[in-house]
Amino acid sequence: GAVVSQHPSWVICKSGTSVKIECRSLDFQATTMFWYRQFPKQSLMLMATSNEGSKATYEQGVEKDKFLINHASLTLSTLTVTSAHPEDSSFYICSARVNRSISYEQYFGPGTRLTVT
Amino acid sequence: AQSVAQPEDQVNVAEGNPLTVKCTYSVSGNPYLFWYVQYPNRGLQFLLKYITGDNLVKGSYGFEAEFNKSQTSFHLKKPSALVSDSALYFCAVRGAGSYQLTFGKGTKLSVIP
Numbered sequence: 001g002a003v004v005s006q007h008p009s010w011v012i013c014k015s016g017t018s019v020k021i022e023c024r025s026l027d028f029q030a031t032t033m034f035w036y037r038q039f040p041k042q043s044l045m046l047m048a049t050s051n052e053g054s055k056a057t058y059e060q061g062v063e064k065d066k067f068l069i070n071h072a073s074l075t076l077s078t079l080t081v082t083s084a085h086p087e088d089s090s091f092y093i094c095s096a097r098v099n100r101s102i103s104y105e106q107y108f109g110p111g112t113r114l115t116v117t
Numbered sequence: 118a119q120s121v122a123q124p125e126d127q128v129n130v131a132e133g134n135p136l137t138v139k140c141t142y143s144v145s146g147n148p149y150l151f152w153y154v155q156y157p158n159r160g161l162q163f164l165l166k167y168i169t170g171d172n173l174v175k176g177s178y179g180f181e182a183e184f185n186k187s188q189t190s191f192h193l194k195k196p197s198a199l200v201s202d203s204a205l206y207f208c209a210v211r212g213a214g215s216y217q218l219t220f221g222k223g224t225k226l227s228v229i230p
Contacts, residue, residue: 004160006160032216034217034218041223042222042223043207043220043221043222043223044161044207044220046217046218049216049217091158093160093161095161097216105151105163105166106218107163108153108160108161108162108163109160110159110160111158111159111160113158
C-alpha cells in the first residue's frame with residue numbers, strides 16, 4: 001500500500017517550452033501532496049505544499065508563476081514548469097501524505113528528471 | 118524552526134560489519150523522526166519512523182534506529198552491512214505541530230565488498 005507514482009520519469013525539453021509532471025497516489029487518497037526539488041548530491045528542497053481543491057502554498061523563493069501546481073483530485077497533483085530554462089534542470093520529487101496515519105507519513109514518488117536544453 | 122543535521126557526508130563500511138549513520142535534530146515539542154533511503158535516480162523509500170513508545174525502532178531491510186531524547190539524536194544502525202545497502206540516506210524530522218518534513222543533507226553509505 002501507499003504507492004505514489006510520477007510521470008514522466010524523465011523528460012528533455014527545449015528552453016522556453018513548458019513541461020507537466022504528474023503525481024498520483026495509487027492506492028490511497030491524499031488531500032495533501034508535496035513537491036520537492038533535488039539538486040545533484042544535495043538534499044530535498046520543499047517547493048510547495050498542494051492541498052486538494054485549494055491553491056498551493058509555495059516556499060519562500062519559489063516562483064509560483066513559474067512552477068504551477070494543480071491538485072484537482074484526491075489522487076492527482078500536477079507540477080507545470082512554465083517557460084523552462086536550463087537552470088530548471090533538476091530532479092523533481094513529489095510525496096503524498098497519508099491522512100489516516102497519526103504520524104502523517106509522507107510517501108514519495110520515484111522522481112522525475114527534467115533536462116532543459 | 119525545525120532542523121536536521123547529518124554530520125557525515127559519507128560513511129564507508131566493510132560488508133558484514135555494523136554500520137551507523139548519524140542524525141541529530143532540533144524541533145519544538147515532541148519530534149516525529151524518519152529515515153529514508155534513496156538509490157540513484159530514484160525517489161525516497163521509507164525505512165522507519167519514531168513517533169512515540171520504544172526508543173529502539175526497527176524498520177525495513179534489517180535497519181533500526183535509536184531515539185535519544187537527551188542527545189536529540191536518531192542514529193540509523195544495522196548489525197551487518199550488505200553491499201546492496203550502498204545508497205544515500207536521509208534523516209527527516211517533523212514537529213508535532215507541523216506537517217512539513219525537514220530533511221538532513223543526506224549521507225552517502227558505501228559498503229565495501
